[in-house]
Amino acid sequence: MSTVRTAGNTSTLPITRGRLMDFPDDPIACMRQLHAEHGDLAALEEDGQRIVFAFGSQWNQHVLTDEKSFVSRFFSLRGSRTSAQRRLTSGLLSMNGAEHKANRRMVMEPFQKKVIAGYFDNICSLTSQMLDDWRVGEVRNIHEDMTQYMLRVTSSILFGFDVPELSFRIGEMIDHWVHLNHQTGMGALRTDANLSDGYERLLEHAEELEAAIRQMIDLRRSDCEQSTDVLSLLIRANEQDGGILSDEKLIGNVALLFGAAHLTTAHTLTWTLLLLAQHPSIMRELHQEISSEISGALPTVAEARELPLMERVVKESMRVLPASGYLHRNVADSAQLGPLQLSRGTPVVFSQYITHHLPELYPDPDTFQPDRWLTISPSPYAYLPFGAGPRMCIGAPMAMMILNTALPAILKRYRLSVVPGSEISGRIVSSMLGPVTDVPMAISPPDGQFRAVPVMGNIQSLVNLPEVPASHAVEIRRAA
């Protein structure tokens, strides 16, 4: 990468010449380097094509609130007008302006606080099922467990508990489809679909997925008066509202809801369990809070709301390792961002990970310190794990309910400790920051013997984990 200086001009534009693919290849390394070189506004340019990066609360606010200049085009590969791929990618994140506003109002209905309280018992029952399967003494890949758990939770809440096989199958298909979109679309930057090998495979899979979602919609249409899953609520609300959601948009929003809910929440669960296991003094304090405030095996709705340290832990976990690592908008027409004149279609990236690690916003930013939340109250554009502005996550209250139920339940029943010497690495894939390795943890009784262990992998470059004294490491290896 080399910085560009305009010829015959003393001013320096914050542009680096390099490979555009450096960004999807390693988003965090690329964004860190651009931020170090240029500060809060930067661009990466190759052969006249640019990706622009806007970091920090001021630019986040600018890009997120100026909806006329910066539009959302989450999916780069839309397929032909009549394709299943086009319908599946037609949810909220592909809509803008008045259409987005009207559809968002409709899609938000099943996610109001009073409605999601109805999902609580189901979340509890799926949490218990998972924990009943775990055995003291075994080592589990917690990354895999949290992904499977969220696959079950999301498919049941969206599609209902009465048809678990079909719900689960659709969940798995959507997951695979999200993955193919990322692989083929190169992290939402490539639109020249014909050049890419996996495109045909993506279109075929989209057809199969659409057929399965249609089967579910037909089933719910026939019995939606009784059912309380999100899809039935959406069908009912839509009918009462004069049917503003066409079938195409219903299919797109169902796929989007699943994709948006599943991995983001699973990654947040995994990161929080890992951070707690590696911070024994915080874990000890949290264990006391959970033991004294929760009477049964699982928290009640009221108990889950009354865990102040748990709340700070989750906030801090989502600051230091935000499951949504970056997002982007595209320039609608032409736009000016600081000294940069941007042409139509230019992608503008903003990053929760980089913003949450700015030392001017969060002193000692790479360190996990839940108690910092006793004294700070950042603006919505300085702390934005769920985004901010007119497209802020509509599933945030539901995600918080899942986190505040599952985490205390897991930590009350078991002590989780990382297997010493494990290689744990994280990366942003498809805009989500999650583990790309196993996260192996030993399951013990809740005996309060919390200890950090040495770990390898790039996790240490994403967040500061406490140093484990060498003597302690030897002791742990002997005991293992």
Ligand code: HEM
């Ligand atoms: C920890 C879990 C979650 C995280 C970190 C997260 C993060 C985000 C972020 C950052 C955005 C903003 C996107 C943008 O500005 O382009 C967003 C939007 C969205 N999220 Fe979430 N989300 C989570 C859970 C959920 C859940 C559980 C659901 C639904 C069941 C959901 C549904 C949505 C939808 C539909 C949007 C699009 C809103 C719009 O375009 O108006 N999310 N989410």
